[in-house]
Each structure stands twice: as C-alpha cells, then as structure tokens.
Amino acid sequence: MEIVAKVKTKLKLQDYRPGAIGSLLDEYERAVYDLKKVLEDVSDDAYVLVADAETKDEDCRSIETIMNHVVRAGKHYIRYIRESLSMEASPVESSKFAKDDIAVELDKVIAETEAVFLGRWDEINEKMTSVYINSGWGVRYNIDQMLEHAVVHILRHRRQIEKFKLILENN
Numbered sequence: 001m002e003i004v005a006k007v008k009t010k011l012k013l014q015d016y017r018p019g020a021i022g023s024l025l026d027e028y029e030r031a032v033y034d035l036k037k038v039l040e041d042v043s044d045d046a047y048v049l050v051a052d053a054e055t056k057d058e059d060c061r062s063i064e065t066i067m068n069h070v071v072r073a074g075k076h077y078i079r080y081i082r083e084s085l086s087m088e089a090s091p092v093e094s095s096k097f098a099k100d101d102i103a104v105e106l107d108k109v110i111a112e113t114e115a116v117f118l119g120r121w122d123e124i125n126e127k128m129t130s131v132y133i134n135s136g137w138g139v140r141y142n143i144d145q146m147l148e149h150a151v152v153h154i155l156r157h158r159r160q161i162e163k164f165k166l167i168l169e170n171n
Contacts, residue, residue: 028110
C-alpha cells in the first residue's frame with residue numbers, strides 16, 4: 001500500500017472551519033497533506049534506513065522514526081488540549097506504525113483533533129488564549145499556541161524528511 005495524500009478541497013466558503021481555531025486546523029490538515037506528499041515516493045527500504053546516525057535524538061534517525069514520532073506527538077497534542085478543556089483524554093501508547101499505516105494514522109490525528117472542537121467552535125475560540133497547557137517538554141502553551149506548535153512540528157519534520165531523502169539518494 002502506498003501513502004496517499006488526501007486533503008479536503010475547499011471549494012466554498014463554508015468548507016473552511018470557523019474562527020481562529022478553525023484556521024489552525026485547516027493549516028494543520030494542509031501541513032499533513034504536504035508531509036504525505038513528500039512521503040509518496042519514499043521506497044520501503046529508504047523509509048527504514050538510518051539517515052542520521054550522529055543525532056542524539058532517537059526519534060530523528062530515519063524517516064520511519066520521524067514519522068512514528070510525528071504521529072505520537074499529534075496524539076499527545078490532542079490529549080493535552082482535551083485535558084485543558086476538562087474532557088476525557090486517553091493515554092498515548094508508544095506504538096510503532098508501519099509505513100503503510102502512517103497516512104491513516106495522520107488522518108486520524110487530524111480527525112481526532114477536529115473532534116475536540118466540533119460543535120464548540122465559539123466556546124473554544126473564546127478560551128483559546130486563556131486556557132493553559134503544561135507540556136511534557138516544559139513549555140506552557142495556551143490552546144492557540146499548542147495548535148500552532150502542532151502545525152510547525154509537522155513543517156519542521158517535513159523539511160527534515162526532504163533532507164533525508166537527498167542524503168539517502170546520494171549514498
């Protein structure tokens with residue numbers, strides 16, 4: 001199975017999610033789409049090859065480790081936001097996903113993130129800068145900042161994978 005990049009095409013004004021939170025979710029979805037596009041031509045062999053043996057970050061040695069990290073991080077962001085809104089939140093399991101499952105897992109992250117806000121756009125838009133989250137890496141965010149972090153996290157790792165692809169092509 002290959003990674004297929006899908007994004008909801010926004011053809012009408014009502015296709016856009018409402019408010020500031022909606023804009024961040026639209027950009028999060030777009031960032032995931034772009035990441036999946038970068039992964040489409042990665043071979044199964046290249047996916048698991050170590051591209052950076054020197055890094056101290058175990059999550060950044062190969063495309064595989066990066067993608068598993070990206071999915072886990074997305075699930076953690078959901079948990080943090082849900083907890084900050086006093087919603088039930090599931091613990092994040094330390095799963096390892098195969099290449100063929102990554103696109104589906106990324107789509108689940110977007111769907112589960114959106115589910116936090118569905119039917120509550122106005123309420124959460126009002127709380128987005130006043131409800132705080134203490135992250136596991138020591139940074140305190142409001143909901144707006146956590147979603148911005150989620151988007152930029154995808155962008156940073158997409159760029160890293162683009163570089164890994166060049167490294168692997170030249171070896």
